[in-house]
Amino acid sequence: MSYSVAVAGASGYAGGELLRLLAAHPQFEVRTVTAHQNAGEPLRRVHPHLASYGDTVLAPTTADSLRGHEIVFLALPHGHSGAIAEQLGGDALLVDCGADHRLESAQDWADYYGGDHYGSWTYGMPELPLADGGRQRAALGGVRRIAVPGCNVTAVTFALAPAITRALVEPRDLTAVLAVGPSGAGKKASVDLLGSELIGSANPYAVDGGHRHNPEIRQNLRRAGGTEVALTFTPVIVPMSRGILATTSARLREGVSLADVRAAFDEVYADERFIDLLPAGVWPRSGDVTGSNRAAIGVGVDERAGRLVAVSAIDNLGKGTAGAAIQSANLALGLDESLGLPLDGVAP
Amino acid sequence: MSYSVAVAGASGYAGGELLRLLAAHPQFEVRTVTAHQNAGEPLRRVHPHLASYGDTVLAPTTADSLRGHEIVFLALPHGHSGAIAEQLGGDALLVDCGADHRLESAQDWADYYGGDHYGSWTYGMPELPLADGGRQRAALGGVRRIAVPGCNVTAVTFALAPAITRALVEPRDLTAVLAVGPSGAGKKASVDLLGSELIGSANPYAVDGGHRHNPEIRQNLRRAGGTEVALTFTPVIVPMSRGILATTSARLREGVSLADVRAAFDEVYADERFIDLLPAGVWPRSGDVTGSNRAAIGVGVDERAGRLVAVSAIDNLGKGTAGAAIQSANLALGLDESLGLPLDGVAP
């Protein structure tokens, strides 16, 4: 049997990747795609790569267009999902790829986003290890509301969570620098995101703590370790259309060895199909996960500096957004978690 | 009057950039260019962009070819400059763009490079602030042997030195992640450096402390701060042919404010023509220094994390190698430090 699906905000990059993956999902059937500015246009005018959608036309993004589907994926700018979700109500499965329902703390929301805080939904990161030894996966079974994690958040959380949950590092002193593709910044016309500005350059943004993904990372690591963490987090846009490579580090607790670190990562990720822990001395490349739902992780210890170094690679639109959304939806519906999700990247 | 110049290792990327800058230098005249594998070939077969060199042919890299010039720039793989410098002897000005004469500690040399250690030459980083309040510039006047800093080293040192020399941060807990172009890895045929492997991907290398530039950075910061430092340093190759963007961070000492940090950077770099300290809240982009001898620096404080964040951008072949070499040679010869060195980048 198959579920009827609507995708709101289908004209953006996240929406496009959702549609690409959904077209290959054996049990999801996309019935409606909506957009705001592009409503009324053929889908292929905004996504020429999605040939399998033929002559599909974009409907306006309204509760009426979205009502009557079993699953609704919301790929809207932050601040828009909350309102439309309230209008929709009902027991359809709503999967929000935006930020509106990620943060539990109204204060964090006010500090980093502002505007109405619509509260938080079940967090769509099945692999997240929890302080009680469980996984976030358990919370997703049967839910009707899912908040999909941010892409940078996913990369940093996967790199640091095992060390935090096993208390191998000092939690107050975490650093993360990310090489990211511009598709994570969305499909808005902006001089800063022009090819001419990005090609041939590495451009940092939201430096010194201002990035909106910061509180969400801290929320995840707090849940993993049961304690507050402090993190310096800097994304750098580099000339690749998609992909994230996160290089993170943390001071090792007294007496923690490389063997302890490797063991912790091995155990935490042993059964995770979509987390690809690389052998000691091997480091991930973002290009190797392009188009996939896989996160590749490398971890080691800088003996001289006494710090753990963990590097993670994901596709910001794949495991970073659309893949995570579908994986969590599979779980909510009691399906095989990996249905419709590619493991192999498209490389070179 | 003009000085006669030879460039050894002219067929590589560093050699090529030296020749590009030297062609525009009002008092240096390139008389000889040498190579190893490409000896006997027209220079333009290996550097088609250097039209101003006309039909110049590459001589073999031997002491005989290099002898008889007032200035010899050595752009050779590490391990080659030491021997040829000994053969040359004499009082010509030798400027080594390789690693052979950078490290003062024979132990560091043995740990990171191995093979004969030829000792250290005067370090070619005029702007380096010293613990005694002076600058490395003072040491360069009249010298006949100069060791040009490594490119990654330059980017990280400029980002962190002011905070270290003013004791604003904990010296044991420094982190640096660099987005770097592949030209810094040289012009050797290697599958890892193929366009197909690099385009569309961010690829880390020499993670967890193994990178050869690590001890050199520590040496610089030790000289700036008068104390040992510990640093985790990870370069990530991104799809731009040249450029480095270094994102660094360090734990602030108790009670240090953003104002203290800005004041320190302002004072340390106030008179440095080639260090471009950006206004608060503005961050450098590597593309804006392409082809120039300028380092652009942005600095701020992540209040929540209690860490200083400093970002620097240089051209790895410009201020990172060839520009620094010429700037130091100007100083050694008592010329205007900035002769022949571009301040503006080529952008977009």
Added chain:
Amino acid sequence: MSYSVAVAGASGYAGGELLRLLAAHPQFEVRTVTAHQNAGEPLRRVHPHLASYGDTVLAPTTADSLRGHEIVFLALPHGHSGAIAEQLGGDALLVDCGADHRLESAQDWADYYGGDHYGSWTYGMPELPLADGGRQRAALGGVRRIAVPGCNVTAVTFALAPAITRALVEPRDLTAVLAVGPSGAGKKASVDLLGSELIGSANPYAVDGGHRHNPEIRQNLRRAGGTEVALTFTPVIVPMSRGILATTSARLREGVSLADVRAAFDEVYADERFIDLLPAGVWPRSGDVTGSNRAAIGVGVDERAGRLVAVSAIDNLGKGTAGAAIQSANLALGLDESLGLPLDGVAP
């Protein structure tokens, strides 16, 4: 039921893409992967993106390793497939992704490749329109030997064949210029293919008629039009890892209108699932077919110049190599032609 598959030359880019697609094919099961230099290594050391192959190890490329499979894909440098095919013999389905069995004319082989000519196999381009009104597809049913077309050949043939087969243009005056990614040139360590040489530049090669794909294009168009053609064909390597955008033109025959041209292309490609003829005034982008088996085609008329202009986009590793190989294998085995072949591209 499923077929047992071996892939020879699995360590290269074409081999890697074959494995990526084969992993998702419902009726093909990869049992053996072979390589020359990398024999004995884990597959993932050369293809980190192929997580679904787990711990698979590369066997040596020998007849013994390849024997006993129902399908053998040969992704070897030209000159190697012929010999190994002779050793294999038997009635396994052999699919040669190299050039050895593409050219019918021994003279063409001698002129452009040299060395032994092993004759030609059934040409693996199902969509090729023939002068008798049929398609090449018909020749592929039940065969045991398939020669997969060259990637540039596929792009140019699809752009020009409809006009040639309908005699709308002068056949002696064809031009094609291709923007191509370097993965088409293979995974060999070469300075010309280094990221530093390619990023930020557009580099032509094999200009003025020397390219080995030239006689193969002429062979295809001769079969489509029943007459000799002359073609100037220039590939230009641009900084994208994969993809081909071919811009072709031809002088229109007297009295041929845009309507005639559009009608011809509409009719010739009407039933072709993997050829995506775009509406008038819309032109393909190579990025929109990345990772897919689709060819996107735009066609129009330059009234002032009296020339047809046709632009085609393919993924050189997808429809240009691995996709075409699998599509033809499906046909040879009587399976649904589109089994295991993606229609949508991975974009942006």
Added chain:
Amino acid sequence: MSYSVAVAGASGYAGGELLRLLAAHPQFEVRTVTAHQNAGEPLRRVHPHLASYGDTVLAPTTADSLRGHEIVFLALPHGHSGAIAEQLGGDALLVDCGADHRLESAQDWADYYGGDHYGSWTYGMPELPLADGGRQRAALGGVRRIAVPGCNVTAVTFALAPAITRALVEPRDLTAVLAVGPSGAGKKASVDLLGSELIGSANPYAVDGGHRHNPEIRQNLRRAGGTEVALTFTPVIVPMSRGILATTSARLREGVSLADVRAAFDEVYADERFIDLLPAGVWPRSGDVTGSNRAAIGVGVDERAGRLVAVSAIDNLGKGTAGAAIQSANLALGLDESLGLPLDGVAP
């Protein structure tokens, strides 16, 4: 002595490159820079790479701001230079980098641009060979109004003019396909020009004769050959921020040999400092002219196809715009034509 200079439209890419080159010009002194939207902002907010301009602020683009300078460079969108030039009047040297004064034919203007046609100014392409055996250079001495050629126009004209002026090819059958960087399309916020849309893709535009540079190319070749020409011309945006590689071809006249072609190009470009005719068999790469005022040309013959193939590389912002503007201004003022113009490219 030095000339006072104003640059109108300084906030765009062409304006930025003009400022970069003017800063190094020994006899031009930039006194005023103007912009429309960005008026009142510091220049470095829009051009962070132009450190040598310190705290210069952008004035509004008005006749009042521009009046009182000896040289005014106009780098404005087409349609704006004509009006402002009329307001300025006087005998200052006006150099228009836009299209307003390039086309002699009011009909061409109406067909391709529309709006008021302000007539044509002296065409700023010194190297253009004329049908009478002279060069366009002769017309530039002492003039007060210069129209700078379009960037694509320059690349195609240099590739084809020698064959046209020597009547070696059929003039009715010319083709040109250009790989171009997006900076040629300007600094306007547009989804089509986003890094996400361009990186990893080759995107054609203005196919089938619609491009505005087409009539200007025909005008140049008509002046070179004394006869009408017909040209199919297709630009393809590729992922490099700047640069043009034009691949052109034309049917050879009966009996014309490769030797004839090489001789013609040798003679036509023998004394041109900024045209770099490469040896037979060597082809230009766009990356080798980045940042320079040089055009690199390769030419050969495709014997089988009976066509000449000529490839040219320029920097669209350098020789394609700002360099040509300064070169022509030098000539108009009786200065050394090459003053302030780099010959070497910035590579890799």
